[in-house]
Amino acid sequence: MKWYWRPSMNKITSETKSIKQFLLINGEKVEGPAYAPLYSPYSGEEIAQIAMADKELTKQAITAAYNARGAISKMPAYQRAEILERVVALLKERADEAAEIISRESAKPIVFAKAEVARTIETYKFSAEEAKRIHGETIPFDAAAGGVGRIGYTVREPIGVIGAITPFNFPLNLVAHKVGPAIAAGNTVVLKPASQTPLSALFIAELFVEAGLPAGVLNVVTGPGGTVGDAIVEDDRVSMVTFTGSPSVGIGIRSKAGLKKTTLELGSNSALIIDKDIQIEDIIDRCIIGAFSNQGQVCISLQRVYAHEQVYDEFIKKFTEAAKKLKVGDPLDPDTYISALIAKGEAERVLGWIEETKESNAQIATGGKLQNGILEPTIVTGADSELKVSCQEAFAPVVVVNKISSIEEAVELVNDSRYGLQAGIYTNNIKNALYAAQELHVGGVMINDVPTYRVDQMPYGGVKESGTGREGIKYAVEEMTEMKLVVWNQS
Structure with a gap:
């Protein structure tokens, strides 16, 4: 049929x-x-x-x-x-x-x-x-x-x-x-x-x-x-x-x-900065949506996370636990969260990128393989900025999480990209929020939200190769x- x-x-x-x-x-x-x-x-x-x-x-x-x-x-x-x-x-x-x-x-x-x-x-x-x-x-x-x-x-x-x-x-x-x-x-x-x-x-x-x-x-x-x-x-x-x-x-x-x-x-490889003063459990759901909605096939999909060293371990733990709970399967099933990428070749491409991380110091916290032909939601930690999963646009349910010691360091890492569509920062520090808004070289900065946020009446576009x-x-x-x-x- x-x-x-x-x-x-x-x-x-x-x-x-x-x-x-x-x-x-x-x-x-x-x-x-x-x-x-x-x-x-x-x-x-x-x-x-x-x-x-x-x-x-x-x-x-x-x-x-x-x-x-x-x-x-x-x-x-x-x-x-x-x-x-x-x-x-x-x-x-x-x-x-x-x-x-x-x-x-x-x-x-x-x-x-x-x-x-x-x-x-x-x-x-x-x-x-x-x-x-x-x-x-x-x-x-x-x-x-x-x-x-x-x-x-x-x-x-x-x-x-x-x-x-x-x-x-x-x-x-x-x-x-x-x-x-x-x-x-x-x-x-x-x-x-x-x-x-x-x-x-x-x-x-x-x-x-x-x-x-x-x-x-x-x-x-x-x-x-x-x-x-x-x-x-x-x-x-x-x-x-x-x-x-x-x-x-x-x-x-x-x-x-x-x-x-x-x-x-x-394109983009949109990034999120997480400051040390954030209650991690309050942002996990938004990070899941940002990274994995529509299989990550979103121009402003959350692909890179820079979490402060004081909250890094907690974020990895809770983010990974939430990702593992996402249902993979038939797109017409109302409970499905992750389904097939647009083409088989896309899944093979991303699997190659994930395989590349295994030759480095990066670790795969969850995912990284196919489940009945569907790429599982994948979280990579400690990935070098030169790896494809970090520096290129994945357009897949893959997100890289790295540790930072300051907002200044994080902003520098976010800007170290050929893209500049949108970026986000979670912080309760007004000074840090203003610094990020001023220094991030992107078309849109989301304060206390993921970079994947968009409503249809807002101006939307980027700089550099975005x-x-x-x-x-x-x-x-x-x-x-x-x-x-x-x-x-x-x-």
């Missing part, structure tokens, strides 16, 4: 074989020249046949988006907001279905898939609200001698066609972070979802069609990145590319994009609009 999602039926159904999933171009389902099977990362079963677009079909989608610019850019803000509100209502009605789609295509445990759907609803709600708040400002021209007799103001205008390339780890909400503000700002979109998780994108696109979004405003093109992604990035009609994924791909996009605006949300630009609806709208100055000469 195999499971799949049929867009035309708008529900999960059980059949003896999967069916084809089409492209969405100019409001219509379009056949692909070829199809590729989509397999469950957990069971290995085929769940769909996905259309593989070629360069010609990708350009057809870009043409549709380019021709639809006027339909959305000239639409009054309240009407754009109403469409987004209708999507919110439809998604609320079908939240359980959406969560099941996420869980089946990505092996995300259903408890986290439901949380993602709830966040996605909020993201589109914020987008609807921001559609009504896009405005400029007046400029005091008479502040300059040459400005007397003139008045001026700025307006924000849609940038045009946006190419959106999204990852597998939050296949519904990270689509929302690109599509929601794009439509709120009056732009059109060509969306390329991750190859492993296209069903969530096709699902939400169906909801936008049902909500009354004009044809061509949102186009979904599935297929290989080297074909679809490159065609989007290199086409002169695309005004902006917004990408979430690996640094290597992001750097490649930046080099090909020319003068296009780019927002790049890339990317450029900011997401979070208000901030994404700024990225997705151009400022125009208007000056009136009254004389």
